[in-house]
Amino acid sequence: MKPEDIIEQVIDIATSAGKEIRGIYQQGDFEREIKSDNTPVTSADLAANDIICSKLAALTPDIPILSEESVDIPLSEREQWQRYWLVDPLDGTGEFIAGSGDFSVIIALVEHNRPIVGVVYAPMTEVCYYAIAGLGAYKRDTKGETRIQTNQVDQDKHDHLRIAVSRRQDPQSVLKLFNNAKHCQLVVLGGAALKSCLVAEGRADCYVRLGPTGEWDTGAAQIIVEEAGGAIMDLNLQPLSYNERDSLENPNFIVVGMPSLPWDELLVG
CATH class of the missing domain: 3.30.540.10 (Fructose-1,6-Bisphosphatase, subunit A, domain 1)
Incomplete structure (x- = not known):
């Protein structure tokens, strides 16, 4: 098949x-x-x-x-x-x-x-x-x-990111993860998969998820984001994996539209 x-x-x-x-x-x-x-x-x-x-x-x-x-x-x-x-x-x-x-x-x-x-x-x-x-x-x-394709951020303007967040999420809890967030724009939408798809279609540049999610929350979004040119990674910038642990809970993760940006520098260590 x-x-x-x-x-x-x-x-x-x-x-x-x-x-x-x-x-x-x-x-x-x-x-x-x-x-x-x-x-x-x-x-x-x-x-x-x-x-x-x-x-x-x-x-x-x-x-x-x-x-x-x-x-x-x-x-x-x-x-x-x-x-x-x-x-x-x-x-x-x-x-x-x-x-x-x-x-x-x-x-x-x-x-x-x-x-x-x-x-x-x-x-x-x-x-x-x-x-x-x-x-x-x-x-x-x-x-x-x-x-659909992800947005390709100008390398010289990578501090002007559009960050997808939930309506019920404290924006500061997300912004404090970035070293220079003063020019960041928040894009508000509910649902982990839908926010990931915002990144996939170029309407947001990244989405950071803190807190519990399951592998079922990210599986479809991951291939959609990857095929659009982006990536879903844990906060150590490693791709998420599936069906390899007793627990089906994901680590905290980030969805990015442009993997080539220096995310290790953009995110607070």
Whole structure:
């Protein structure tokens, strides 16, 4: 199976899940609870998860699925996987609950610990970002489809960065990570994947994420950002890896549009 042969079906699956989420969101009648890791989950998360997992299983019955809502699979089993689907049925559950609309459906295909396919679908705007390793990154909306690329910052003006931040995040907690932030501009949006896609399409130059995230939050975004010319790295500037640890929690990370900038100098050590 070549990824390019099934990408449209994967986009359709993400869109179907997104329509279900949008319907629940617009009705405003959903159940919520706090999981054991102290993160929220709603009936929309679970409904989308059921749609995605059932449709992926039908599409590729030989490829296992690792979802945020089914993460109790031990490493001893996971490390046998050559390929697997990595799913966050609703990235930005907090934004969903808060009513901001900044949430997305995330589906990635990981091969040998690296994402090779990524789809991020935003239900409220009907915007889809997707990428296949070696074939570029794209944005599809109601107006059509375009190939996307990260912004190439002037090397002499790398202190004039556009930094993506969450609505609920203290901007100073991000700005203090940069050695010279006086000219930085903040771009506000919810959802980790959507902020990463802002970098991929050149509307932001970087996004720093501090605090807990799971591998399902970054898998699709990573290949989209990389195919657009950027990178997702930990704060030691090493690429994120997948399915190599007992824990599925990511380290703190940074999404950059232009990896050649001196990030080791721009960031506070």
